[in-house]
Amino acid sequence: MVPAVAGAFFESLCQGFGTIMDIRENDAARADGLREGFTTGTAATAAAVAALHLLLGGSPPETVNVPLPPFPPEQGGEQARLDIQIAGSILNKDEKHCATAEVVKDGGDDPDATHGAVIQARVRLAGAEGMVTLEGGKGVGRVTLPGLPVAVGEAAINPEPRKQIAAGVREVCALYGYTGGVDVLISVPDGEERAKNTMNARLGIMGGISILGTRGTVRPFSHSAWMATIAQGLDVARAAGCTGIGLSTGRRSERLLMAQYPDWPERAFVQAADFAAFSLEQAVGKGFERIAWGCFFGKLVKLAQGHAYTHARTESLDFALLAGWCREGGASEELAREVQQANTARQALQIIENGRVMEHIVKAVAQRAKICALHWTGNKAHVTVHVFDFDGRQLAVV
Numbered sequence: 001m002v003p004a005v006a007g008a009f010f011e012s013l014c015q016g017f018g019t020i021m022d023i024r025e026n027d028a029a030r031a032d033g034l035r036e037g038f039t040t041g042t043a044a045t046a047a048a049v050a051a052l053h054l055l056l057g058g059s060p061p062e063t064v065n066v067p068l069p070p071f072p073p074e075q076g077g078e079q080a081r082l083d084i085q086i087a088g089s090i091l092n093k094d095e096k097h098c099a100t101a102e103v104v105k106d107g108g109d110d111p112d113a114t115h116g117a118v119i120q121a122r123v124r125l126a127g128a129e130g131m132v133t134l135e136g137g138k139g140v141g142r143v144t145l146p147g148l149p150v151a152v153g154e155a156a157i158n159p160e161p162r163k164q165i166a167a168g169v170r171e172v173c174a175l176y177g178y179t180g181g182v183d184v185l186i187s188v189p190d191g192e193e194r195a196k197n198t199m200n201a202r203l204g205i206m207g208g209i210s211i212l213g214t215r216g217t218v219r220p221f222s223h224s225a226w227m228a229t230i231a232q233g234l235d236v237a238r239a240a241g242c243t244g245i246g247l248s249t250g251r252r253s254e255r256l257l258m259a260q261y262p263d264w265p266e267r268a269f270v271q272a273a274d275f276a277a278f279s280l281e282q283a284v285g286k287g288f289e290r291i292a293w294g295c296f297f298g299k300l301v302k303l304a305q306g307h308a309y310t311h312a313r314t315e316s317l318d319f320a321l322l323a324g325w326c327r328e329g330g331a332s333e334e335l336a337r338e339v340q341q342a343n344t345a346r347q348a349l350q351i352i353e354n355g356r357v358m359e360h361i362v363k364a365v366a367q368r369a370k371i372c373a374l375h376w377t378g379n380k381a382h383v384t385v386h387v388f389d390f391d392g393r394q395l396a397v398v
Contacts (some may be wrong), residue, residue, distance in 0.1 A: 005255045008203075018099040022277070029321055034108070035108045036109075036220060037108025037110065037115070037218040038082060038108075038216060039107070039211070039216055039218060040212055041213030041216065042216045043162065044186045044211050045161070046066050046084035047120055048169055048184050051089055051123040052172040053172055056172065057176060060089040062085065062086060063085045064084055065081055065341070066082055066168045067168060068217065069160040070214070071163040071167055081381065087103055096354050097124060100120060101121055101360070102120040104118055105117045105118075111197075112197050114209055117190065118188065118189055119187075119188055120188070120189070121185070122184070124183040126183050127181055128365045130170075130180075130181065131335070132184065133181070134155075134186070137187035137236075138192075139189055139191020139194075140155050140206050140211060142205065142208075143155075143156055143211050145203045148203065149390070155278070156208070161211045161212060203343060215251070223275075225252070227278055230273075234282055234286050236286070237268050238288070240265065242264070242288070243288065243289050244293075245266060245269075246261060247272065247279050248271055248308070249273060249294070249295045249296070250271060252392075254387075256294060257269065260294070260386055276376070283381065284377040284378060288348075288381060290382045291377065291382070295386075295388070297389065298344070301318075301369075302320055303372055303373065305317075305318055306326075317348075319339060320340050322340075322348060323335070325364060328359040329351070331361060339352065349389065359396065364397045368398045370383055
């Protein structure tokens, strides 16, 4: 049964926007004075939640409180949440049981191509009991090539934002006692134009931006701030008496690396992000005798290529070189050609995994990465490289 919807045509006059972070570093608490923002995934979730509040509750919310990834929360942790201000919401005159709301995406002090974009969500009460269906509309990219976490033909809304939107929608349904289905359509009016300033077309995502966000918020970091943070983390570990240090390219690879060293304290792990050479040089310079490096396949290949900085904006993955390494590792000419034509590291790894010499190839690439890592340490530390796949399995350790 659909609850009664009060009120007529409504359009919010509120044009400002902002955030209140009730969990995780809030703006005022940041020692570096930089302001955090939120992801397109969080913006889409907030818009969907606001539209559903208007539809089921009859009142247009000025702000909404939404859950943040990951889903489920990390072991032992609570679900982080965030308050997002709503730029506008409206009951759709031409469609029964339908409302639309919008949020202005705020990148904080680390703005990207999506900063200031209007993220819209249209929600409609329809479908099977408890079912939340999600689709991308105007300005949301469409996946046209394999190798991404979203299937070909689907809207470019990544897995974690999909979970986030569904979680937010189900919370509102439970609040109002609605047990039916909900259809959600995410749109970005100028998304196609904004996508020209992203790597989407190169990845085969056409027609708009992607809806992203593995943690829901955007941490603003300049290069100097990132490097200062890495150095500080190394200093803390050294001061705690750690002789070994675990370096990773992000939070997920860090968790996987931690599992390989259960006897090491948490402070012995530092996220190096894309600053490979800097982190390794700093680690050996601060006296660490043992360095464990954990990464996924794409970063591994870039490290093996000798890239001191591995961000996708500045350093591309050389698929032709990777194909050559596959040939050296015993792969067939057909497999090597497929790798050379791959669009992403994920796709290349899938191709390699389908061959008979996958383990040998990955180990060979990891060995090349280790040689580069040892070069940056001046051969003054013992370096171990751990390679993980996108499902969290360890593929190789050298």
